[in-house]
Amino acid sequence: MSGVYVVVEHDQSCFAPASREALSAARNLGETLQEPVVATLIGEHIPEFAALCEEYGVVEGVNLNDPKILDYGPELWGQALAELLVLRNPRVVLTVGTDRGNEVLAQASARTGVPFVANCIDVNHDGVWNMTRLQWGGSLLEDSAVDSPTIFLTYAHHSMDDAPAPAPKNAVIDTIDLDLDPILARTMVQDRVTLTEGTTLSTAAVVVSGGRGVGSAEGFASLEELAELLSGKVGCSRAVTNNGWRSHADQVGQTGTRIAPEIYIACGISGAIQHWVGAMASKNILAINTDPEANMVTKAGYAVLGDLHEVIPAVISEIRHRRGIDS
Numbered sequence: 001m002s003g004v005y006v007v008v009e010h011d012q013s014c015f016a017p018a019s020r021e022a023l024s025a026a027r028n029l030g031e032t033l034q035e036p037v038v039a040t041l042i043g044e045h046i047p048e049f050a051a052l053c054e055e056y057g058v059v060e061g062v063n064l065n066d067p068k069i070l071d072y073g074p075e076l077w078g079q080a081l082a083e084l085l086v087l088r089n090p091r092v093v094l095t096v097g098t099d100r101g102n103e104v105l106a107q108a109s110a111r112t113g114v115p116f117v118a119n120c121i122d123v124n125h126d127g128v129w130n131m132t133r134l135q136w137g138g139s140l141l142e143d144s145a146v147d148s149p150t151i152f153l154t155y156a157h158h159s160m161d162d163a164p165a166p167a168p169k170n171a172v173i174d175t176i177d178l179d180l181d182p183i184l185a186r187t188m189v190q191d192r193v194t195l196t197e198g199t200t201l202s203t204a205a206v207v208v209s210g211g212r213g214v215g216s217a218e219g220f221a222s223l224e225e226l227a228e229l230l231s232g233k234v235g236c237s238r239a240v241t242n243n244g245w246r247s248h249a250d251q252v253g254q255t256g257t258r259i260a261p262e263i264y265i266a267c268g269i270s271g272a273i274q275h276w277v278g279a280m281a282s283k284n285i286l287a288i289n290t291d292p293e294a295n296m297v298t299k300a301g302y303a304v305l306g307d308l309h310e311v312i313p314a315v316i317s318e319i320r321h322r323r324g325i326d327s
Helices: 017-033 049-055 074-088 099-112 182-187 218-229 238-242 273-279 295-299 308-323
Strands: 004-007 037-042 060-065 092-096 116-125 129-135 140-146 151-155 172-177 206-210 233-236 263-267 285-289 302-305
Touching: 004 017, 004 074, 004 099, 017 037, 017 049, 017 092, 017 116, 017 151, 037 049, 037 074, 049 060, 049 172, 060 074, 074 092, 074 099, 074 182, 092 099, 099 116, 099 151, 116 140, 129 151, 206 218, 218 233, 218 308, 263 308, 273 295, 285 295, 285 308
Parallel strands: 004 037, 004 092, 037 060, 060 172, 092 151, 116 151, 206 233, 206 263, 263 285, 285 302
Antiparallel strands: 116 129, 129 140
16 A cells, blocks of 8 residues: 555644644645555554544544553654554655654664655655755755655655645544564653643744843843743844853754744844754744844844844833733
8 A cells, every 4th residue: 555654743642733744744745646645643542633634634544553652762663664664565654854753764764774864845756756855954955866666754844834624534543553572662751851831932923032132141031021922932042042141942043943933033133044044934033133234134024223122122112002001
């Protein structure tokens, strides 16, 4: 059985937002290749799996189950996909290139010898697989060709729109019981510590970030206030973490968090390529800077040329005024 198989990433029965991107990408690729799309769930069945498939127009799902898969484990998940290749002979297996997505498909590729291409933004097939993918943290686009009947691939995170199907259809879920080697459970998650709850920097609709121009750790107080008013999160540039003003967990960039908010408000950030890689998926960018030639200003859709220590308080005051909030 051929087809486009899409791995639905989840964590303890909670579907990752990236899975919706993956389902959208798989549906588009399936239409291009004229191949059916099959959603693939690894681990214990999740009741909402069928509804998720239906929302994205996927009429078939497969649940790869083994009692040993109690949590995420790259070796267990990778071997499960390796066995899927033998059982179903898919034409392509894909997901989004999150840390887990790339790790699991790399495991499956190593176990099967099937080529794996990561962080694609465009895929087609004309006798060979042709992919355009992000390299060097997004600063380079690479065109690759792979001659293989089957391929593993990931789409770059935030490169695909989350697009539910216009006409949802009923989905049929098939369960495949596996018997994986117990030794593979050695890399399965054994314990968890909750670091953040609710909206995170990577999922926030509004991100307010500060760079070296904020001037100090205390200077972020106004950015925190603005983010709170907009129900957003506060980020920062690498220069800020290097100075010890904010935690690395707040860093936006190639070596930090990649974001895709509805609006990114960049305050006092020059916009070096490493930072731009993390912010370029933002739907809208507002740069606040005194330098009209700053990279972030030239790339932004909107810019305010001025001192952020004057602009941000003025914006806060106007929001409070319009909402009838006492200062």
